[in-house]
Amino acid sequence: MSAPLVVSIPHRLGREEAVRRLKTGLGRAAASIPVMQVEEERWSGDTMNFRIRALGQVASGQVDVSEDHVKVEVVLPWLLQRFAEMAQATIKKRGQLLLTKDEGK
Incomplete structure (x- = not known):
């Protein structure tokens, strides 16, 4: 098994607000990436375990708030590892949008 892809996204929201935004915004963020679908999203406190499917491959991971x-950790199957750099940039960009965007805008 490969080492997980790890992305750290700083924020100034506090734990509760960050969790709230992630819970409400992850579905919208995933829907905007046509080749990806979320198969499982399970929250336990401030941690979410997830499983996604992209290009016919399944990746799993964890989000710790x-x-x-x-901190987002994703284990990519070997066929998706060639897209790791692109995935890392996308996760960071979408995460920053969720965690910095003003609510009313």
Whole structure:
């Protein structure tokens, strides 16, 4: 098995607000990526375990929400590892949008 892809996204929202935004915004963020679908999203406190399907392959991971950052770890199957750099950039960009965007805008 390969090492997980890890992305850390800083924020200034506090743990509760970050969790709230992630819970309401992840579905919308995933829907905007046509080759990806979320198969499982399971929250336990401030941690979410997930499984996604992209290009016929399944990847799994975990999101840990802290007071000042969110850590995303994703284990990619070997066929998707060639897209790891692109996935890392996309996760960071979408995460920053969810965690910094003003609510009313």
